[in-house]
Amino acid sequence: MQNRITQLFNIRYPIVQAGMIWCSGWRLASAVSNAGGLGLIGAGSMYPDVLREHIRKCKAATAAPYGVNLPLLYPNIEEHIHTIVEEQVPVVFTSAGNPATWTAKLKEKGIKVVHVIANTRFAIKSVEAGVDAIVAEGFEAGGHNGREETTTMCLIPLIREAVTIPLIAAGGIGGGKAMLAAFALGAEGVQIGSRFVASDESSAHENFKKVVISSREGDTQLSLKQLTPVRLVKNRFYQEIAAAEARGAGADELKQILGRARAKKGMFEGDLDEGELEIGQVASSIRTIMPAGEIVKEIWNEFKEEKMRICSIQADFN
Numbered sequence: 255m256q257n258r259i260t261q262l263f264n265i266r267y268p269i270v271q272a273g274m275i276w277c278s279g280w281r282l283a284s285a286v287s288n289a290g291g292l293g294l295i296g297a298g299s300m301y302p303d304v305l306r307e308h309i310r311k312c313k314a315a316t317a318a319p320y321g322v323n324l325p326l327l328y329p330n331i332e333e334h335i336h337t338i339v340e341e342q343v344p345v346v347f348t349s350a351g352n353p354a355t356w357t358a359k360l361k362e363k364g365i366k367v368v369h370v371i372a373n374t375r376f377a378i379k380s381v382e383a384g385v386d387a388i389v390a391e392g393f394e395a396g397g398h399n400g401r402e403e404t405t406t407m408c409l410i411p412l413i414r415e416a417v418t419i420p421l422i423a424a425g426g427i428g429g430g431k432a433m434l435a436a437f438a439l440g441a442e443g444v445q446i447g448s449r450f451v452a453s454d455e456s457s458a459h460e461n462f463k464k465v466v467i468s469s470r471e472g473d474t475q476l477s478l479k480q481l482t483p484v485r486l487v488k489n490r491f492y493q494e495i496a497a498a499e500a501r502g503a504g505a506d507e508l509k510q511i512l513g514r515a516r517a518k519k520g521m522f523e524g525d526l527d528e529g530e531l532e533i534g535q536v537a538s539s540i541r542t543i544m545p546a547g548e549i550v551k552e553i554w555n556e557f558k559e560e561k562m563r564i565c566s567i568q569a570d571f572n
C-alpha cells in the first residue's frame with residue numbers, strides 16, 4: 255500500500271509504533287521497522303548517552319527507517335537534539351510542548367518532523383511550525399494526554415477538517431478494525447502504543463505486561479489533570495492520588511505524592527502497587543504478549559480483511 259504516510263517515511267505499512275517511556279527501546283523499534291512499520295525509540299526516559307546507545311543499536315538491527323520520540327518537556331532536550339542530529343536519525347516525533355521550538359532546526363538537518371497533538375489549536379500551530387505530519391491523539395490513549403478529553407472518534411474528523419497535511423490517528427487503536435475506522439475518519443496512518451507494550455521486545459517489566467493483558471473495561475483512568483494529565487492503571491498509587499484530589503489537594507501536594515521515578519518504578523521495575531502504570535483503554539482488549547513483528551502483520555491483515563468485508567457489504571446495497 256502507498257499513501258502519504260508510507261511515502262513520507264518510506265515504509266511498507268502506515269503503522270507507527272509509538273514512542274513510550276520505559277517501554278520502547280531499540281529492540282522494539284527495530285522489530286517494528288523490520289516488519290514494515292515505523293518503530294520509534296522513546297527518548298523521554300533516557301539520559302543522553304543511553305539515547306545514543308539505543309540509536310546505534312537500532313541502526314545495527316535494522317536497515318529500515320526508524321525514528322525517535324522526543325517529549326519537548328524533557329530537561330536535557332538540547333543534548334538529545336544534538337545526539338539525534340549527529341546520529342542522523344531520519345524521523346523525529348515531538349510531543350508535549352511547543353512545535354515551534356525545534357521543528358525548523360530539525361528540518362534544516364533533513365529530519366522528518368511529526369508533532370503529537372490533542373486539539374485543533376495545536377494542530378494549526380504544528381502546521382505553522384512546518385511539521386511534515388501530525389499525530390492526533392484521543393482521550394483513550396495511554397500515557398500523557400490532552401486536558402479536553404476529546405475521544406479519537408471525535409478528534410480525527412475535527413483535525414482532518416482543520417489541516418491538510420498527513421494525519422496519523424492515535425488512541426484506542428489495537429487492531430486492524432480500529433485502524434480501518436481511523437482511516438474512515440480521515441487518518442492516513444495509525445500510531446499504536448498500548449498494544450506494543452504487550453510485545454516480546456518491549457522493555458516493559460513482565461509484571462506490567464501481565465497487568466496489560468489481564469486488564470478489563472474501566473481499569474484505566476485519566477489522572478493528575480492538575481499537573482500533566484496521564485492515563486494509567488487504577489492501582490494503589492492511583493488511589494492515593496485520587497484520594498488526595500478528592501480532599502482538595504493542590505498541585506504542590508500532588509507533586510510531592512508523585513515524587514520521582516514513579517513511572518520507572520511501575521513500568522520498568524514492575525512495582526505494581528507503588529509505581530505509575532501508563533496504559534490506554536484498549537488494554538482491555540489485548541489478550542496476549544506477542545512478537546512485535548507479528549503484531550504488525552496481524553494488524554495489517556485484519557485491516558485488509560475488514561476493508562474487503564465492508565466493501566462487500568456496500569456491494570449488497572447496490
Ligand SMILES: Cc1cc2nc3c(=O)[nH]c(=O)nc-3n(C[C@H](O)[C@H](O)[C@H](O)COP(=O)(O)O)c2cc1C
Pocket residue numbers: 272273274275277296297298299323325348349350370391394395396397398424425426427445446447448449451521532533534535536
Ligand atoms: C506506557 C506508555 C508510555 C508512553 N510514553 C510516551 C512518551 O514518552 N512520549 C509520547 O509522546 N507519548 C507517550 N505515550 C503515548 C503514545 O506515544 C501513544 O500516542 C499512545 O499510546 C497511543 O494510544 P494507545 O495507547 O491507545 O495505543 C505513552 C503511552 C504508553 C502506553
